[in-house]
Amino acid sequence: MTRLPCEVEVLHRIRPREEERACLDGVARQLVAAIDREGPARGMVVGSVARSTWLSGDRDLDIFLLFDPSLTREELEAQGLALARRVAARYASSYHEKYAEHPYINASIDGLDVDLVPCFAVESAARIKSAVDRTPFHNMYIATRIPDLVDDVLLLKQFAKGAGVYGSDQMTEGFSGYLCELLVLHYGGFTPLLQAAVAWRPGTCIDLAGHACKAFDEPLRVVDPVDPARNVAAALSLTRMCEFVEWCRGYRERPSVAFFFPPVQEPFTREEFASRLEERGTRLHALSFATPPLIPDIVVPQLRRSLEALCGLLSRGGFVVHQAEALMGEEHSLLLFELLVDTVPPVVRHTGPPVWDPENAGKFTEKYRKNRLSGPFIVDGRYHVELLRRFTDAGVLLRSPEVLSVGLGKHVKREMERGWEVCEGVDCYRDEWAGFLSRFIEPASPLARMGRQGVGDTAGE
Template sequence: MNGENADDERDLDGADPSGDELDERDAVVAAVRERVDPDEAERERLRGVAGRLTKRAESKATELCPDADVLRAGSSARNTWTSGDRDIDIFVRFPPTLDRETLESYGLAVGHATLPTGHEEYAEHPYVKGDVDGFDIDVVPCFRLESATEIRSAVDRTPFHTAYLVDRLDDELAADVRVTKQFLKGIGVYGSDLRTRGFSGYLTELLVCEYGGFRPLLEAAREWQPPVHLDPEDHGRTSFDDPLVVIDPTDPDRNVAAVCAAVNVARLQHYAREFLENPDLEYFEPDDPAPLSADELRDHVERRGTTPVAVRFEAPNLVEDQLYPQLRKSLEGITNGLDERGFDVFRATTMANESAVVFVELAVSERPLVERHGGPPVHVRTHAKTFYEAYAETADVYGPFLDGDRYVTERNREFTTARDFLESDEIFSVGLGVHVESALESEYDVLIDTDIETLLEEFGSELRAYFEPIP
């Protein structure tokens, strides 16, 4: 593979791997390549559809604006698409002298002329999406600019990414990109959507180029010490606070890996080590856990001795990139609220389908009727006097009394069970996502202990992943 050096030929303890080990790794990679490399018939079908639609888009675009042009972008244009993928991205570029409103109008006109049965979707601005001969087609308008640093919306960068990589990806590197994508899919970290928060296609291509292939990338990743900083074009920018920083070669003010969560960087490191030590096709095969049964769920809960609690509500009608940040915000708010009230969150997660769930395990599910409330030291005269006078004549309060040099009271606890708190209006004070808050205001259920079995029909696989965690 391209980019290999002496270090790439050594295993974790520094010894050279045996020929058998190399043969086994090579055999696995060869088997994966056979699966993910499109054959000539598949390539020809894509070329035919893409060519026909590109001409159709060019005709309409230049009719509206003589200075417009059309190009293909994305993995199919960079020869890094994997067999079975059916995505074709057609970018319609308009001169920067056009205003945004005109660009959007022209873009939709070109999109509908190219895809007469397509429908409109919206990212930073509207575009047309449709299906032609089994291929998923996006017709996206953007501005034709001199530099990616001049972009007016995120899609303006994409043609620059395509041009940069087309110049650097030969057939072998492109093949290694396809293998790498399949590896990342297999371990569950491929995709820059805000549900996955993993490795985008562009980031994957840059990493393969930077390290010189699939195996050199894994050799490097297993030794990463985050934060990892890569700067393919030596722009010299360092002002990023992320576990993985890959400076965009076309835009030095952007970290291509900004969305990549620390857990997914760590997951890549873990499985890079696992594969290099014990190569196996299983690392390239996404695993969808079988749904957990009611008996298995009861066994897990009994074995753990925790109290499972779920807040279940109708999932807000949002695209995933809007929904999952709100679910994570709500998860953080609810778990902080439980912790602050003494219920000791052990572990927690969130999941969504038709309904959405904040799922929490509690180490403590019930608290005493009273709680301790500490005051200031007696020698802090003003604050101490205010505290003492506030509680001295208060009914149902023990104290104030002294614990060392501080005033202390013991007062009635507002919530003695997690259910009391979660079913109260105080749940709306913890910092929920705005659409999640609206959903809870409409209706929600609190499920505790064996009641969580009602989640199995919709979330059996997610509950297995939760109760049987792997890296």
């Protein structure tokens, strides 16, 4: 495999060093042995450590506790958590319970971030009882096929990180580690993958095991070789997919280390932010509240739903939304609205029933006999009246209890019922949100952002 000079340089930086490998392997072996000794489960190292596809500096270790599949789900949870706790109690400097589909233990051991995850040791991937049961099969599938392509997986993971599209969590909506491994396997390496990816389009299907693509809806369809009903790229959004495609095009035109390690983006200062905002001339409104104490994969979709619901509220109120984004911060979450119009005249048209529905027409004209500005009048066969709006200012609307009446996510609503803050214009700026606000106020694809710094425009190294 011919490597470009920049790729050789990158590999030197991202290949785990011998002492890292020894440390991770040592901890992993110790924990597996402890689990096997304790019984009744069997320990198994999974994830990138098991497949040697982790990037130097990563400190994550996934250990699965495989239990007899004849247990009930409740028994698995009780026995699994108890066993994981016993192991963690012996080796970890600290640990706590987390929850995905099942509860599991997240522990800090010798400076590593270790997940101890109970699952069922099912016979085949077709018999899984919960999503985590699939992981050992992924592990086997990749571990037996990947050895010659480990460097390619490392390059792809770092390349995706450089583009900001690595991670299948709800905030990133990008490429998981397993997806990176499958892509490298399918195309036979990093370079042929990039060559193919520049021509990806929505609906592209990759089917390693020849299961035949079933009707997935997602923009990229990668049939899981261990479970044909599952799209490994289900979490990948169309935007992230396209940003990756563009990143590949940019790299193939002018390859450079910067695609793996892009220059750090300095966020705008308050003054720079104010000047950008003035240039745009838009009206910024931010709604902030305490972040619900739950994992991002639960909170982020609720923030997105709340954002969409509030955009609807604003639009129905006559305000014009230019763009809106949500941020799940450590302490405070943010719903940010950039409006083209944040004050509207008092008059609003209200559409009533058709004239040929005399009963409802009568109710309508009776209802608005008083308190109307004009009408009733008839347009396209329907009654209309003009009324005075309740809210002529978006800031007042966003501070009003109306906000709680739209379809907010459950936990978002719970936090907001305790109160929320609204700020406007440059007052939305806070240091903790500076990076998010900067990307918001000057949207650019990863390639455009790098190009603006002059990196994508110069020849590769």
